[in-house]
Structure formats: structure tokens, C-alpha cells
Amino acid sequence: MSIPLVPQLLRSHLRELADNDQRLDSRAQFEGRDVDVEVGILANAEGSARVRMGDTIVLAGVKFQTMTPYPDRPNEGGLMCMAEVRPVSGRQHEAGPPSAESIELSRVVDRGIRESGCIDTSDLCIIPGEKAWQVILDLFAVSDDGNLFDAFALAGITALRNATIPQEKFELGEDRPLVVSKTPIMCSYQRVGGRFIFDANGREELGGDERIHITLGDDNHVHSLQKGLKGAFTAAEFTELMEEARKKGEELRNMVHALEGGN
Amino acid sequence: MSIPLVPQLLRSHLRELADNDQRLDSRAQFEGRDVDVEVGILANAEGSARVRMGDTIVLAGVKFQTMTPYPDRPNEGGLMCMAEVRPVSGRQHEAGPPSAESIELSRVVDRGIRESGCIDTSDLCIIPGEKAWQVILDLFAVSDDGNLFDAFALAGITALRNATIPQEKFELGEDRPLVVSKTPIMCSYQRVGGRFIFDANGREELGGDERIHITLGDDNHVHSLQKGLKGAFTAAEFTELMEEARKKGEELRNMVHALEGGN
Amino acid sequence: MSIPLVPQLLRSHLRELADNDQRLDSRAQFEGRDVDVEVGILANAEGSARVRMGDTIVLAGVKFQTMTPYPDRPNEGGLMCMAEVRPVSGRQHEAGPPSAESIELSRVVDRGIRESGCIDTSDLCIIPGEKAWQVILDLFAVSDDGNLFDAFALAGITALRNATIPQEKFELGEDRPLVVSKTPIMCSYQRVGGRFIFDANGREELGGDERIHITLGDDNHVHSLQKGLKGAFTAAEFTELMEEARKKGEELRNMVHALEGGN
Amino acid sequence: MGYGDVEMIDANGIRNDGRKAGDVRPISIELGVVPVADGSCRMRWGTNDVIAAIYGPMEAHPRKIQRQDRAVLDVRYNMAPFSTSDRIRPGFNRRSREISKVTAEALESVVMLELYPRSKIRVEIEIICAEAGTRCVGLTAASVALAHAGIPMTDLVVSVASGKINDVVVCDLNKAEDNYGEADLPMGVLPNTGELVFLQMDGDLSPEEFQEAWDYNMNAAMVIHEYCVEALKTGRYPQ
């Protein structure tokens, strides 16, 4: 664990900026960085996406394995979501076993996708009680300049929506697209300089306080929430963030759908 | 590993007390602390007990799993005994993988129960060569004020003697009691202030030397011995401890049996 | 990781010696230490050897297990080679998980044997697709005074060539010798004092630079190469080492074969 | 999410354990249950049985974990092997790591860490018997144990999870409701300000359902807060 020495100065600066409704990179309070999404970029994955938001870059790759269904769910396959934040992605990320941070990241992204019900696990059954598809979504950070949560969630759902079940390779018939019926979108907010902002970059994360991660489905239903880091927030603050997440979620969802039209 | 700085003073004090045939808490040399045993205290375990000896508190829980019998013993199930000394139970217990101390604790308690032959592993067979019951005894320290060995052993045998094989849950017929034909009892002695005492508390352990753990069966046969920590003892000392263990063992064994009468 | 403080002095001394075509123990540049090989020295192994080269002593033991063949090679068994450099073998070897050094050692010795094709894995098949022999070669360092690579490789091939498949113990017919059709030999060279020498001892390793490990087969074909440690070498240097390895390899191969005649 | 013929709530809005939609399960609290600790609390809540123990403030070891300007909270949430229907293998566990992290962050929001520079406070949460909502019971018990240890805090943290079952929003899910339910919203509330320091959710809640679950949690937190205050005064609740 490295002890950052600068944060007090950074925090003061962020506080001043916030008091004037400004941010380090001139964005508005709830303005995200430019988002660039590419699909099908990994030759050995059955579905993939690269997301770039400012200097944050992540990859998502989908692989399929066969599994034995769980005894209590003989007609269902499974979904597994693993996020890795390896040392390649930033000076602060040291080598070693998964940190609590990366475990939280995996699990929050996983819950957002899983709980939206976008993947019908009964569609993954091959032989009831014997064999089913396990979908494995691997999220990989290339460059971490803040807000890996949203980048991972966006790359993840995009890669899934572009994935093909490799039935031929397993001698199980013709390849077919993985059916993904919804497009859950995560929007993350962090308290910086006393107020919540959207899409914090690396410096804002370093000098910020608590984070709130909201995953909403196509119909604005809530599928996953998570509060992280030290700090307390009010019901009024939360209500505002939910409203913002609905707007931003729709915008990003449309972007994901537009990419598919273009395929 | 923390380096205790006080022990030299503590050791001197314990030596003075011993020279006057006294102990820190006014007990006699071979006097144990009050023992309180409760059974059936864990709703999700198939057998359980809580033992309190002074400020030492432990829990024992029995669970059952099905296993494939070992090839060389196709008609037998198994017994596994695991002791955990987690950080909850004392300032000196740090988080981390099992320490050599807790491994020794597990194995010595396990041997005392196993070697007494109190559990007939052939009674645990379900389908020869295919399926058998594995009895798992988990020992959990809530508060460690010394002599976890005896507390674990007592809680363990009590929980086993009150355990039910959950046959219904596994669709294997009606529930039935686990047959435990004996009541092995462990008595532990530690050299403190130069002489051996029974049931050392936390301060006595901190300022003490070698320990001797004796597990005796219903018929006073020896089933398990263990000498722990630095120190040498004489045959005469050992003979006296064996005699004491026979007396104390009978007393505790009667207590365990009395609890069952009351059920 | 311990930081050796002496090496600068040692390096100067080695440089001076090299400038006069001398070595610490009076050997010539490409002269190895006396080699002593014993076979059949481990009562519980199905093949074994002890190699002593100066104060470097190693053991090799061969064990057999049954395995399920890999789906893509249903008619083949397997070979596994594991080297352990435990703390017993030297002051510098600390306890802990396998170091990068011992992993490299295992893998380089393994490749030399495996790639020579000396073991016909299809001869290890018991029931196609169901059961095959796995040969496990365990290399164990007793005393490390340098050049464990060559000592392990020599002990390894010797133990394999003296191994018996324990078919009776597994109720699979009569015991039969493991067929090993070739005798790959590794020769290792290290730059010490600016020039390459053969069979570096512990002090030469401590004050040396890059190493080159060459494994040659019966017909002087190359089966494995590895360059280790910091340093650069020229094509001319390498050509000389290959020539030396051919000569030395033949000498050691003859020694291995002579041992078998004597059995 | 299918739960077949299981009837979780009857026509009169009565749940499978006899509670009404907004009711909390029976709760009892006992302090000092780990005599060797600096503070401790046992909380039984439904058939949940949870122990929280506090050690410290003490010197933080090794030195690299020390903070110059505050104490560090070292929080561990753990389920005992016999705490659930299927035995839990001891050892590393991704779920426990995540719950430990968010629990620590919730408690850091109220403990006055700046009073103890360079030191460490250990918070040990052990789930002895699990029904549903163990993370909420653990967080609440930990905040009571911290108070019992005399560690200065700006407020207690009271945590409870409401959710949705059979399309009905209900308070404080029990085991069956958690297994067959459609959503789970655990929150950690500061009773004095109504602020939140802990929030998770998974499942499916419409905006209206979400608000309903939120309100149940807020109300329940105030009730449970009374129990905690009572226990801190007298050593146990109920008397």
C-alpha cells in the first residue's frame, strides 16, 4: 500500500474548483469524458470490445466453456465476470493477488449485468443436467485514468452483445449469437471537493471521497447499487444522482445500440 | 510475530507465586476454572456446543457431507476436525493463514477423538465403495484466555455426542443420531513458575514453559499425548500428571454425560 | 533476497585469474569437476540416482502414477519433471514458494529430456483414452556448490534409464523397465572473469555473469538451449561452446551407459 | 428468480414468518460477549447470530500501514464454517473480502480516526449463524461494539435490508424471502442525521418500489437504533 503524500494539497485545490463549479479538466459537474467504443478487436475472443474514456482504456473479452449445471438448476448455464487491474494499467497498481478494490470492481460490474436479467441462462443449456455453456467475461484495464467501473461495465455489456457461442469448435452445431436482451448501464459518481461529480478521472479519484455506482436497465429499473469508500451522503444527494444516471444511462445505451446497427 | 516485552517480569512473579504454592487467580495447582457447557446452540449445525472456562469461550459445530470412501476402506466414512483461532478471539491472534500453533491444536484435538475409537466409521457407510458420511467437526475460539486445547476437546466431544445425521436433507431416510460410543477427555498441564499446573489461563500461558496434553478414554486408556513448547520434564513429573488426568478426566466425562441425561 | 556484499572483490579476483587462464580450484577453462554417479539409491523410488560433482550433490527419483490421457493425445502418457532447491542445500536458499530460479531450473532440465524424444509417451499408454502412466522425475538438491543444472540433468536421465514401471503394484501385470531410447546430456557454461568456463562452482557462480545451457542428444542434435542471467555473448563464443559441449556430452553419455553395463 | 408454488405472502399481507410488510425480525443484543476484547457485541436478529469484537486502538504493524494523521480500521467479516446449511470452507473468499471492504468504509465514516494517529483499530465480525442480511447485522453489531469499546464516533451505524418478494416490497428480508426474492436493498444509516454510509442493491426495482424499500429501511433503522441505545446503556436488549 503506497501512502500518497500530495492528497492534502490536491484536496484543497479540488475544493476550490468545486466551490466555483469547475473541474480539473474543465468539464461540467455531470459531464463525462468523450467515450470511444470499438467491438470485435480480440481475435481469440468470442466477443470483445475496447472502451476509451479520456486516458482510461479497457478491454473486455468473452470466452465460452462447457460446464455441468448446478444440481438445483439443471437447465441453466452460467455467467462469470472477472476484472483484472494489472500493473500495466498504472503506477499505483502493484503486482500481487487480487486486491479488495479489484474484487469489488469485479463483483459490482458482475451484479449490474447479472441482475438486469439480460442473459437468459436457460438459453445456455446444452443437455439438461449434464452440459451447459458458461459465459466468461474478462475485463482488462490497459490504462487507468479513473472510473474503471463505468468503463468496465460499458465494455462488458458491449462485448457480450457482440458475442458468438462457438458451437462449431465444440462440435455442438453451428455458431450462434449469444442472446442478450437488455443493456444495463452503470454510472458512477464520486464526491470531489464536497459535491458529487460524474466520471471522475484519476486525479479526482485520488483527491475524492465516497463513490456511488448505479446500474440501470432499459426501463430505468435499478439493478445494482454500491457505495464505496469513506463518506456519508444524504437522501437528497442520492435522488439527484439517480435522476442524472437515468439521463446518462439512456445516452450510453443508445451508443451501444448504434454500434450494433453498424455491424 | 509480536515480541512480548513483559514476560520476564511476569515469569518472576509466577515463580514467586509457585514457590508459595499459589496461582494468579488463587486456584490450587491442579484446580481448573469453572466449566460451563451448553449444547445445541447453533441453529445451522447438526450438533453443537459452547464451552466456557473462565474467560475462555469456544464453540464446536458438527456438519455432515457425503464423500466417496477411500479405495482401501470402502465401507467407512470419515471424521475431520478443524480448529480455527481467528483474530476475534484475542489481541495476539493475527489474521493470516493457519499458524503452526492452530495446526497443532487441530491435530492434537483430532487425534484424541479419533484414536479413542469413539466413532465407528463403518457406521457412516451409505453405499459401500460409493458413498459415506464425512463428519466435520469445526472448533471456533470466541475468546482465548488460555487452554484452548481442553476447551476445544470438551466442546468437540460434546457436540459430536449431540449430533444428528441429517439423512432427510440428503434424501437418505430419517434423521438419526450420530453414534459416539466413548467420551475421550483431554487434560492439559503447563509448567508455570517451575511446576506443572492444570488449566493455565492466558497470563499463565504467556509466562509459562512446556505443556503436556493428555487424552484419556472411558477406561483410562491413553489415546493421545503431546508435549508442546520449549522445556524438559522428568518421568516422575509425567507420572503425577497422568494420575491427575485420570481424576479430572472422570469428572469432566461425568459432566458431559450428565448434560445428555438432561436433554 | 539477500544482497551479497563481497561480489565486487570476488569479481576482481576472478578477472585476474581468468587473465592468467586460471580458475579458483586450479581447473582448466573447460574442465569439469570429478563426477560420481550412483544408481538405485532410493528404496521407495522406481528409479533413482545420486550425482556428486565436487561439493555439489543431487538426487533424482522417478515415481509413476496413472493419469487420464489428454483428449487430443488419447494414446499417450506423460512426463513431468520437478526440481526442488530446498534450504537444506545451501545457506543462500531460503524457504518459501518456488523461486523463479528453481522454476527455470525445472523447466530447462525438463525440456532437455522431453525434447530429445528419449521417452516414447505412446509406450506409456495403458488403456487408450482412459489410462496411461505418468512418469514423475523429482530432482532434489542436497548440497549446492554450483552448476545444479548439469547435476540435475545427469541425475535425471540416469534415474530414468534405471527406472522400472511398477505394474504389479497397480495390478497391471508384471513390472517392466521404462524404455529410454536416448541419453541427452546438458553442459552449462558461465562467463566468469570475462570468458566462458565449464561447470562453474558456487564461488564462480556468485562472481559470474551470463550462463548458457546446451542439451545435446546422442547424435549431437541440439534439443534445448537456454541463456540465463544478465549479459551478452557473440556468435563466435557460442560456436566454441557448442563444440565443447559435443565433446563433453559424449564423455558423460559414455559414463551413463557404462553404469548400466555394470548393473 | 422463480419460486414456484412457494407462497411468500398471503392475501392479508402476512409473510411466511407471520410478519407484516414493514416489520423487523426479533432482535436481541448483548455486550461484553468476548471478555478478552476491548469491546464486543452479540446480536441475534431472526436466527442470525453475530459476534463483533474490537481490539485497539493499538500500534499499527507493520509500519507501512500506519497513517500519520489517523488510525486505520482493520475490518474482517467472516462466516464461521458451521454458520450455514452447507458448511463453508475456511479461507480466502471474494464475497467476504468485498463485505469487509464496504463495512470498513461505512465505519470509517463515523469513527473519529483522527484522534488516534499511527494506530490501528481491529474490528472482527464473525457470523456464527446466518439467516439473511448478515452484512447488515454485522455492520450494526460492529458499530455497537465500537461504542462499547469507548471509541469516539459521530454516530452509530444501523443497517437493514428491505427488498421485494412476490412483487411486494417488504422490510428486513428473512432467509426464504432472500432466496426467492426479486431484489435486496441493504442500507447503513446514521440515525442522527439520516445520512447513508453503506448502500448496496441487487435485483430489480422500479423507481417506485425502490422508494418504498428505502423508506422501510429508514423507518426500521430508527427502531433498531433504539434497541442499540438501550443495550449500550444496560449491557443488553431486551432487558
Add this chain to the structure above:
Amino acid sequence: MGYGDVEMIDANGIRNDGRKAGDVRPISIELGVVPVADGSCRMRWGTNDVIAAIYGPMEAHPRKIQRQDRAVLDVRYNMAPFSTSDRIRPGFNRRSREISKVTAEALESVVMLELYPRSKIRVEIEIICAEAGTRCVGLTAASVALAHAGIPMTDLVVSVASGKINDVVVCDLNKAEDNYGEADLPMGVLPNTGELVFLQMDGDLSPEEFQEAWDYNMNAAMVIHEYCVEALKTGRYPQ
């Protein structure tokens, strides 16, 4: 080593991907692909896709890894879980440990470590998509990334693997050739001196075949070196 009916090279000496025996696969290089790093390089080589990133020189932690007279190189070679046909489980891996070690030792031979006593330079090599020869691509990309980070070096390291297939020696094995081939000889060359800092080999090569493969590697290294120099001038190759 049997490869049945697979025809790897036709009667005219044309390989399964259209190359002649001495040809290298198509290569492209891009710098700065990890914006938060001090230097970085993406190398696509056939369908290999590899990222190398440099962090440092920075203070070496913990102190016991510091060297008084030079920097330490902390090199990690890793294959991403989705980089191969069968998913790779993250975590400890003996193959990766060995490749990391020999890659580090190759780079230590050219980086002027003595300029940065007590510090650490991190070299992160991530295989995003693997075809064959990933260790060579990784080593070459790492040396370019070090140059991009402005770390003084005596030379670049250019690495390539030739081998034998159908008893024919060929340059820069592709996936099928690596799977069905009879030998693989990866080398790491210093283009300015022709010296080697990296060498591995497995399989079966006669002395003559060995020389042929060696020469292919040397020639290919000179060609690839040109690409690297071009990329370092303009940020990418080809333009």
C-alpha cells in the same frame, strides 16, 4: 510431433500463410498506447497483439530490493485470459515466471541500470492476443517501450524465433507451424553488435539446421530493427 496430413509447406516452398521460408509475418508498431505510463508500445505481429508499458525509474520498494549501485528491473510477462483459444486462468503460472525472468535478464544486458541507483523500473508485458512467438514480440516491444520512456540503453533488443517444420527450416514460426513443428529457436539480438542477450531452443535441430535457423533469425532481426527505429522516430510503423 506428428502432424498427419497437414501440409505446412508446398512443393514451391510456400508456407501455409503464403510466406517464403525466410519471410517475417506482417508487423506494426504503435507508441504511447498506455497514456498513463512513462513509455509504452503496442506491437502487432501476425495476429499477435502485445502491449508493453514502462513505469519508472521510481523509488524501489520495499527497501530490501534496492541495489546500491544500480536500478532493478521488475519485468512481468503475462497472457490476458482472452488471449488464446482456450481461456487462461489468471494467477501464478510457471511458464510466465520463466519468460519474465529471461526477458528481464535480456533487458538488463542493455539498460544502463547503473544510472539509477536504488531505483526500480517496471516493465509490464501483456499478451492481448497470442499467435506464436509471444515471448519474442514481448521482448522486442519492451525494448521499444523502454526507449519510448527515455530510459538510456546501449542498444535495442530485437527478438524472433525460427524453427523447423516438415524438415524445412523456416523463419518466424506462425501458430500452426509452432504447433506442428519440430523445433523452435527464439533469439534476442542486439542489432548494433550482433550479440545475443536472449536464447532459448527446444526440439530437434541438426548442427546444419541449427545454423540455418540462426541465420534466419539474424537477418530477420535486422529487418525488424528498421521497423522499430522508424516507430521510435514517428510514433508508429508503418506510417
Add this chain to the structure above:
Amino acid sequence: MGYGDVEMIDANGIRNDGRKAGDVRPISIELGVVPVADGSCRMRWGTNDVIAAIYGPMEAHPRKIQRQDRAVLDVRYNMAPFSTSDRIRPGFNRRSREISKVTAEALESVVMLELYPRSKIRVEIEIICAEAGTRCVGLTAASVALAHAGIPMTDLVVSVASGKINDVVVCDLNKAEDNYGEADLPMGVLPNTGELVFLQMDGDLSPEEFQEAWDYNMNAAMVIHEYCVEALKTGRYPQ
């Protein structure tokens, strides 16, 4: 504990390997078998083959393991993978951890640790070939190796295990007797005082049987002590 038709002792009290009840298996001892160590001993005992090596006293690293007033003994008991009929996987092992602990505690009782404050003495015990009683062979060999390394001790430790087979108490169990026997009593004796520094037991022994096994161990220890003294004088036993 059943052993079917296996006849372990015949009507004349002769055991399956020809020994009488009170006999010890053949023993040989050789010093200096690990030339790079500060002291070492190989002990063959029946078909057991055990090596013990000593390194130190040396500076204790890391500093937190140092003791101001004495040396620490770092003892490892390990079984080589090829030491038993079924191969043993290298790595963490609960049995080895326990034996290492009790062996260390036995040796700490005789090594004059207070002569070497802040230092560490490493004791490495490797079971190369295991028959039965390896912990006893290892402990005895380690005490001889410590003497060979010139580490001051108040006494040697001689260890041996008697037990019960076919309801007969016998000395120094061999492999078959250990597998089919009813009890095992390993003891570690100080030959000069008759005190014990090591004691374990499992199985079933009546008070009378226990005393008989104890006496066998005491007598055997005195005999084996002679062998050790002889080896320390001349470098080996027998000559």
C-alpha cells in the same frame, strides 16, 4: 486397526523383520554429508534415510524475528517427493508443520540459544526415504548435526517410538507395524538426565502397556546414544 491375517509377531515373539520385542532396527550414521552446510548428519535407520543440515548461527532476517536475548531456531521437517510409496506433492502440509514445530521445541530445550542473541540457526531435516518413525530419526539426526556444527548444547536428544501390535508392546515400530499397529509412542530423551523434551502418542494403550512402551524407549535411547557419540568422535557409525 484391523490387520486381517497379517501375522506380525510369531509364537516365539519374533517380529516380521526378525527382531525381538525390545530390539532396535539397524542404524548407521554419517557426518558431513552436506559439504556446504555448517554441520550435517545422515542417519539410516531401518530403510529410513534422513539428512539433517545446520546453517548458522547467522544474522536473523527479517529483524522482526530477532530475539534480543537469544537465537531463534528455524526448523523444517520435510519429506522428499520420492521418499514414500505414493509420491508426495511438494508444498504446504499440515503434518510437516506440526512435526517441525514440536521438533523445534525439543531442540530449543537443549541448544544454548542465549549464547547467540539476535541470531538464527537453521535446522533442515529432509526425509529422503521413509519407513516409519521419521520424526524420531529426524530429531535425533538434527541433534547430532547441531553437535557436528559445534553449536553448544546441554545434551543430545535421542528419539525413538515404541508401540503396540497384535496386543504386544514392541520397540521401534517398523513400517508394517506402524500401519497395522494399535498405538505409537514417540519420545525424545536427554540421555544424560533421562528427561523428555519430545512426546507424542496416538492409539490405545492401557496404563501397563504404556509403561512398557515407555521403558522400551528409554532403553533404546541409551543404546542409540552410544551410536551417536561414536559417530561424533569418528565421523561415522559403524566404523
